[in-house]
Amino acid sequence: MAGPTPERRFKNPAVFVCDIQEKFRPTIHEFDKVILTARKLLLAAQSLSLPVFVTTQNRARLGDTVAELQPLIAAAGPLVHADVDKTRFSMWLPPLSSNAHFSSPSEVAIVGIESHICVTQTALDLLAAGHRVYVLADGVSSSNRQEVPVALERLRQAGAVVTTSESWIYECMGDAGIPEFRDMVRVVKVTMGDTRAALQGLLGSKI
Known part of the structure; x- marks a missing residue:
């Protein structure tokens, strides 16, 4: 007798990429590690067809989203539901909050600064x-690490x-029987070195 049809654990996930901009590069603690985790999350979002919401803070003064992430944001195409410049600190602005995706509770993963x-x-x-919020500790930082x-x-x-990016990605999937699982294993393997570097740089021995 066949078992239940594999399905994802999260029913309405989303990815938030918060203000990962060029001008912050020299000032944010382990900024390069934040980029590594954001890159991994964008790869996962592409494989799992997850909506992505990107913001910049005062882009005219602080620059665009870092060059390392631009190709992945572009490749996500219609998955990027908002690429918003803001002066407000919170990303939860009308272009995001009014999006149809959030008409029901979402499981939102956040990476970025500060x-x-x-x-x-x-x-x-x-x-x-x-909404349910997952702050990925291997993908967030501040200018002062304390x-x-x-x-x-x-x-x-x-x-x-x-939590961590890998934990959220696997919880999002929930079942190795889903069609996207094989591709996600490839993403995890390809980014294995980045994952170790981000964990070590941003977390060390504790969260």
């Missing part, structure tokens, strides 16, 4: 709107899940 400002305010707004654990602890207490 942990204690834009990432925190975005997460708090998403939680207030009834801000990061404080921000992550605050977000835990507020109800966000602090």
Whole structure:
């Protein structure tokens, strides 16, 4: 007798890429590691056909999204539902909040900067709107590294899940029987070195 049809664990996931811009490159702690995890998450989003929402903070002054991510954002095509410039710190702006994807609760993964400002305010707004928030600790940082654990602890207490990119990706899938699983294993293998570098650089021995 055949078992149940494999299906994803998350029913309405989304990816938020918060303000990973050129001008921040020299100032953010382990900025290159944030880029590595964002790249991995964008590859996963492409394989799993997940909606992606990208923002920049005051693009005219702080620059565009980093060059390393531009090809993946472009390749995502219609999966990128918003590429929004903002002055508000939170990403949860009308171009995102009014998107049809969020008419039902979503499981949102956030990567980007800064942990204690834009990432925190975005997460708090998403939680207030009834969504499930996953802050990927191997994909967020701040200019002062000491801000990061404080921000992550605050977000835990507020109800966000602090986890890692690989954990979120596998939880999103939920079942090795889904058609996309083989391609996702390839993504995980290709980015294995990046994953180790990001974990070591941003987390060390603890989250």
